[in-house]
Amino acid sequence: MPWPLYLAFKQIFPTGRKFTLQTLFYTFSILGVAMGVFLLVVSQSIMSGFGRMWQDKIVMTGGDLSIYSGDFNDPLIRDPKKVAAVIRQQPGVKGVTAFAGGKGLLQRGNLPSYPDILALDAATASEVIPLKTFLIEGTLDGNLHDQAVILSTGLAQKLGAHLGDKVRFTSPTIIQKVNNGEMPVPRELEVTGIFSTGFPDLDRETMIISLELMQDFYELGGAAHGLSVRLADRDSYLALQKNLKKVLGDRLDVLTWKEKENNLLFVLGMERTMILLLTIPIYIVSGFVIICTQLVVVFSKTREIGLLGALGARPSQLALGYCLQGGAIGLLGAVVGLGGSLSFLAGKDSIVRFIAGLSGNKDILTDFYSFYDLPVHFEPMNIFLMMVSAVTLSTLASVIPAIAAALKKPAEALRSE
């Protein structure tokens, strides 16, 4: 080991000495860096977890890619089965299903609701959307037929509907029918399932029906509003988007899950950036702590610096020694901070429960934020960069003290009291 590094470590961990004033300074510096790394890893891992959670939900409920009509005057895909067949032939495509969406009036007794409708092709829906995993009551087997409706938990709660109950659905096309002198009759549907995706927008007031039923309600003929595509490799969505655009031509738009939920992802990204910006000052403060510590050490060790010079240490080696010492403080702080953050995240649920229990609002917190499921996602490259930035900052913070050490004249330093 080069002597500047050797001495740097020896000054932080003196041989045979349990505690010195210098050790106290170094400990505070290490804790400062550790605090910065801790907050950064915890906040970014949680934000990354939220991002990942939303990504999962977006992709699970809408597929990796969505195909829409590219014709502004005709927003329908007239031949969804033909388009699906073309898409299915492309390598990397795992499944395709057609869908339609809209609004309608749903009633149970005197309780009305105006839910979002998600209409899926019963034959192919499970290729893209894992409906089975969302169902909390009922089964899918043969239950997405033209007399059936699956309700979100929020909608079922609002209507007081249970499995097997009958509900009445009225399509918005009623206005057209009345204008044509017809007398529209609401369609009676049976509740065959209740689902929960964990995706608030979907769980609040959504009903799932078969695409055929929707085509009938909305008088779509054989058309659909779009197609959802599931990919074998989620990360290949950009390449597949490019390929599908080429294959399908201009008359159809191919959107990635990111483009589809652009606003939500932008907000999440902004939140993450803001938290990062709020955490960075802690890094900077820890840098100042290191500067102060190292300056105190340099001035309290003037005679030792003189001795090293007398023994043949070059000024550049003296400077290097203090920079390496800063780097070592950064590395130790980063390791302690990372260890602390991993421990915290491993026990986060217990910690949140404890804090929520103290406040007496445990249930509210759980209902409102789903806090017990605080999502965490580790991005190894990000964590590596946080560690590297901590070491770099600590090293840079030691540059001024290092220069001060290198500029000392050994003869004068040896004489100092």
Place this chain on the structure above:
Amino acid sequence: MSELPVILRAENLAKSFRLADQSIVVLRGLNLELRPGDFSSIRGESGSGKSTLLNLLSGLEQPDTGGIWWNGEEVTHLSPSALATRRARHLGLVFQSYHLVPELNVLENIHLASRIAGKFDAAARARALELLRRVGLEHRLQGLPSRLSGGERQRVAVARALINQPAVVLADEPTGNLDEATAESVLHLIVEVCAEQGAALLLVTHNPEFASRARLQLRLRGGMLEPA
């Protein structure tokens, strides 16, 4: 001895310091030659410039005028880095106040000098252990400086000065802080080990008896060296 080539030569060295508005001349036209295996001593009153002379010879300070030659090559105006490298490889320094690194134990303090000279292999460690045995501290190699007596600390400092087998050892009042018996044993040790290694020893001391043991006995007076 005098047939051996001069290893360290100082010629016409002059040095002065500024104190407030006054210029204090410490050395004026001083000449000195050291040869391998030489034992020279310098005595002088406090403030006569003995330590300054050693600092100039070791390159820790620059003379105002005059020059220093090492093995015939002038080194007076080498860069601080080059002078540091020369000190690490060829010079051994012993100070009155030991100057041991408190964070390192005895063995590590000695080994530090060889590390700075770029030697941190097993041979350097073996030499450190051999020197510790030679100075009678083989049983204290894990001891910290703070737990050693003055004599023991100076023995460690002597071992540190000799670990890189320097050609010249400059000892600045190495016995100044020691009692008579300890001072005697430390001086004996320095002289003996330097003689074994063939290193030139320049001893700065207040003690006339110790100074009288040198082959060349000098006195620093009025900024010049004269025979004692």
